[in-house]
Amino acid sequence: MKYKDIYKNTLLNDIIPFWEKFSIDSENGGYFTCLDRAGKVYDTDKFMWLQGRQAWTFSMLYNKVDENPNWLKNAKYGIDFMIKNGMDKDGNFYFSTTKVGKPLVQPYNIFSDCFAAMAFSQYAKASGDEQIKALAKQTYYNILKKKDSPKGLYEKSTDERPLKSFALPMILSNLVLELEDVLDKEEVEKTIDLSIHEVMEVFLDKESGLIYEFVCADGSHEDSFNGRLLNPGHGIEAMWFMIDIGVRRNDTKLIEKAVDTILKILDYSWDEKYGGILYFMDAHGKPLQQLEWDQKLWWVHLEALVALSKAYEHTGREELMDWYKKVHDYTWSHFSDPKNGEWFGYLNRKGEVLLDLKGGKWKGCFHVPRAMYQCWKSFEKIENKK
Amino acid sequence: MKYKDIYKNTLLNDIIPFWEKFSIDSENGGYFTCLDRAGKVYDTDKFMWLQGRQAWTFSMLYNKVDENPNWLKNAKYGIDFMIKNGMDKDGNFYFSTTKVGKPLVQPYNIFSDCFAAMAFSQYAKASGDEQIKALAKQTYYNILKKKDSPKGLYEKSTDERPLKSFALPMILSNLVLELEDVLDKEEVEKTIDLSIHEVMEVFLDKESGLIYEFVCADGSHEDSFNGRLLNPGHGIEAMWFMIDIGVRRNDTKLIEKAVDTILKILDYSWDEKYGGILYFMDAHGKPLQQLEWDQKLWWVHLEALVALSKAYEHTGREELMDWYKKVHDYTWSHFSDPKNGEWFGYLNRKGEVLLDLKGGKWKGCFHVPRAMYQCWKSFEKIENKK
Numbered sequence: 001m002k003y004k005d006i007y008k009n010t011l012l013n014d015i016i017p018f019w020e021k022f023s024i025d026s027e028n029g030g031y032f033t034c035l036d037r038a039g040k041v042y043d044t045d046k047f048m049w050l051q052g053r054q055a056w057t058f059s060m061l062y063n064k065v066d067e068n069p070n071w072l073k074n075a076k077y078g079i080d081f082m083i084k085n086g087m088d089k090d091g092n093f094y095f096s097t098t099k100v101g102k103p104l105v106q107p108y109n110i111f112s113d114c115f116a117a118m119a120f121s122q123y124a125k126a127s128g129d130e131q132i133k134a135l136a137k138q139t140y141y142n143i144l145k146k147k148d149s150p151k152g153l154y155e156k157s158t159d160e161r162p163l164k165s166f167a168l169p170m171i172l173s174n175l176v177l178e179l180e181d182v183l184d185k186e187e188v189e190k191t192i193d194l195s196i197h198e199v200m201e202v203f204l205d206k207e208s209g210l211i212y213e214f215v216c217a218d219g220s221h222e223d224s225f226n227g228r229l230l231n232p233g234h235g236i237e238a239m240w241f242m243i244d245i246g247v248r249r250n251d252t253k254l255i256e257k258a259v260d261t262i263l264k265i266l267d268y269s270w271d272e273k274y275g276g277i278l279y280f281m282d283a284h285g286k287p288l289q290q291l292e293w294d295q296k297l298w299w300v301h302l303e304a305l306v307a308l309s310k311a312y313e314h315t316g317r318e319e320l321m322d323w324y325k326k327v328h329d330y331t332w333s334h335f336s337d338p339k340n341g342e343w344f345g346y347l348n349r350k351g352e353v354l355l356d357l358k359g360g361k362w363k364g365c366f367h368v369p370r371a372m373y374q375c376w377k378s379f380e381k382i383e384n385k386k
Numbered sequence: 387m388k389y390k391d392i393y394k395n396t397l398l399n400d401i402i403p404f405w406e407k408f409s410i411d412s413e414n415g416g417y418f419t420c421l422d423r424a425g426k427v428y429d430t431d432k433f434m435w436l437q438g439r440q441a442w443t444f445s446m447l448y449n450k451v452d453e454n455p456n457w458l459k460n461a462k463y464g465i466d467f468m469i470k471n472g473m474d475k476d477g478n479f480y481f482s483t484t485k486v487g488k489p490l491v492q493p494y495n496i497f498s499d500c501f502a503a504m505a506f507s508q509y510a511k512a513s514g515d516e517q518i519k520a521l522a523k524q525t526y527y528n529i530l531k532k533k534d535s536p537k538g539l540y541e542k543s544t545d546e547r548p549l550k551s552f553a554l555p556m557i558l559s560n561l562v563l564e565l566e567d568v569l570d571k572e573e574v575e576k577t578i579d580l581s582i583h584e585v586m587e588v589f590l591d592k593e594s595g596l597i598y599e600f601v602c603a604d605g606s607h608e609d610s611f612n613g614r615l616l617n618p619g620h621g622i623e624a625m626w627f628m629i630d631i632g633v634r635r636n637d638t639k640l641i642e643k644a645v646d647t648i649l650k651i652l653d654y655s656w657d658e659k660y661g662g663i664l665y666f667m668d669a670h671g672k673p674l675q676q677l678e679w680d681q682k683l684w685w686v687h688l689e690a691l692v693a694l695s696k697a698y699e700h701t702g703r704e705e706l707m708d709w710y711k712k713v714h715d716y717t718w719s720h721f722s723d724p725k726n727g728e729w730f731g732y733l734n735r736k737g738e739v740l741l742d743l744k745g746g747k748w749k750g751c752f753h754v755p756r757a758m759y760q761c762w763k764s765f766e767k768i769e770n771k772k
Contacts, residue, residue, distance in 0.1 A: 034673075042672045045610060095542070103544045156481070156540055158489045224431060225747065286428045287420075287743040291678035291732060294740065346677060349734065354680065357673040361611065 004379035011372035018341040019365040030081030035359040044099040050364030052115030059122035108154035163214040169198035170238040209264035211235030230281040232269035233300030240307040294349040301331040302371035309378035390765035397758035405751040416467030421745040430485040436750030438501030445508035494540035549600040555584035556624040595650035597621030616667040618655035619686030626693040680735040687717040688757035695764035
């Protein structure tokens with residue numbers, strides 16, 4: 001079978017049906033995301049990251065694959081739940097609520113807002129709902145307002161040695177494209193310029209060619225646990241955001257630089273002993289804070305497949321296809337669960353299942369279907385060309 | 387060699403010399419705790435938990451083993467650093483500072499205060515310093531004041547479904563004995579009563595015989611990630627605090643109940659596949675939030691050795707010696723590093739070294755020497771009796 005068909009079939013006949021069948025909370029609205037190996041709900045709390053991400057996924061599929069009314073209906077479950085229960089009075093998004101929508105964890109995490117904004121924007125496009133379009137815009141500007149102090153009151157670090165986090169410019173570079181229909185042209189271009197600069201000049205280290213997870217305010221590196229931290233999956237994911245921007249702007253230099261960075265990161269973080277990409281690394285090879293550093297996570301590998309297929313699609317460099325095949329073989333043989341559907345999320349270093357779940361507090365209906373869609377579309381172009 | 391000699395020799399000829407040689411920051415005061423396999427400093431930030439714990443260890447050894455002036459001097463490094471740099475203006479302890487003592491992470495964590503209070507109390511006894519004795523008392527009352535909202539401003543949970551944490555009554559039950567010379571008799575007895583009640587009646591589940599890490603305000607169990615969480619090492623450690631209290635009060639019923647609980651927890655959390663005690667478990671066998679759940683941690687195993695040796699010392703039940711030997715064999719063969727000295731802290735499920743360090747952000751000069759001392763003293767009694 002061709003790659004494009006593998007991805008398309010898996011998306012439409014395995015992944016999406018799994019979430020349609022097991023995650024919808026038709027009683028209280030929103031989605032259950034804590035699903036065991038077979039899809040059974042094992043915890044009913046609702047995490048706004050995952051509510052937003054799933055509503056985004058169903059809206060995106062409606063917009064890009066098929067105007068299936070069930071998909072729009074499924075997206076609405078999450079949108080309505082977030083609007084009714086997810087926001088505080090200032091428009092900040094709680095981290096989690098009970099199944100009926102009572103707030104459990106305060107809005108300390110700006111990424112809840114980011115995924116809500118993405119979901120509102122895609123859903124507004126799908127439904128034509130102008131109020132939700134306005135809400136997407138409002139949420140976006142609230143994110144910008146908070147971006148220099150994303151944890152707000154809940155920030156535990158002093159001002160002694162402030163570090164900037166890569167996660168924010170990284171997500172902005174994707175968010176702004178997601179919100180293109182919602183924002184003024186000028187705002188879009190300004191934010192793209194800013195995020196290219198931050199990602200490719202500030203966080204991408206010239207010397208090593210690797211992306212650091214935190215840098216000092218002046219862009220220099222700090223010799224501390226966070227200052228030395230590398231998150232290969234984050235770096236690789238951001239590079240396909242950069243390729244998307246490069247394509248949009250017809251900027252081949254940006255595309256080439258992103259592709260070189262993907263290869264650098266893969267070279268550095270591939271586990272020669274057991275295969276797969278390590279979750280966290282220390283730039284100086286020192287011991288890490290993260291006890292889970294050597295684990296193999298689903299999203300890291302899926303982002304690598306997306307990045308490599310886009311990179312190959314736009315440059316045709318053969319070394320990318322060699323890497324693609326290596327990552328493909330590891331990923332499909334270790335994470336996918338043809339027996340019960342969907343993918344495992346967490347493996348130990350040796351590639352054995354560590355947590356027997358299909359969804360949890362951080363894994364939901366997002367990375368798997370998004371990667372399936374992106375790879376399907378890239379391979380459609382690659383394979384139709386041949 | 388007898389067990390008492392193994393523990394005594396390891397404490398005095400391996401563990402303590404390691405920290406004396408590698409951790410003292412004679413330039414800035416305080417201790418470096420991030421030490422690699424060979425003792426080399428790999429990070430210079432200072433964590434108040436570990437400053438307090440190491441100052442406590444050296445003071446305790448001075449008080450209980452030998453009035454070695456070097457030990458008192460080494461304790462003073464930490465005490466002076468904490469007094470000069472560790473406290474905010476209200477007497478709360480920062481989580482961490484730079485090596486010269488500039489605050490890095492705010493006082494969000496009440497255990498920083500607990501370890502400071504323990505250190506001040508032991509050091510006051512060793513040095514006869516009345517001002518530090520007063521500071522121990524002041525810190526203790528500050529802990530009591532904060533105990534119902536230990537994270538203060540930094541609490542991210544709403545009041546929707548509040549949970550009580552086992553860590554607090556557990557540490558209070560040890561802290562109050564540590565501060566016996568500092569506090570009024572009445573306060574000591576009151577706090578002992580309270581912590582026995584909380585530990586043995588509220589957090590110890592009657593049905594399963596296991597200790598839960600969090601319970602609802604009314605003591606019931608919540609079906610949520612935290613509500614289902616078991617931390618076997620915590621439970622076992624708390625049981626030897628209970629044995630100490632039982633001995634002090636001549637309460638054989640309390641001792642027997644603690645011993646039964648140790649056996650229950652060990653039975654439940656021993657990894658039949660690879661040996662060792664699991665780090666976290668879910669009471670209903672559901673997937674955990676903690677990606678590190680299956681790892682083997684040094685302190686869990688050392689607390690089990692202390693608990694089993696005390697349990698055997700005070701009851702003579704043979705099944706305890708069987709368990710002791712099983713845990714002993716696993717622990718000494720996997721964590722101890724005779725080549726470079728001191729013990730590894732973090733192993734993967736199979737017992738391979740996961741982080742190549744002897745100290746870090748959470749592992750310092752505390753669990754290893756404390757367990758060595760406690761086991762030495764228990765086996766001295768057990769083996770002299772025979």
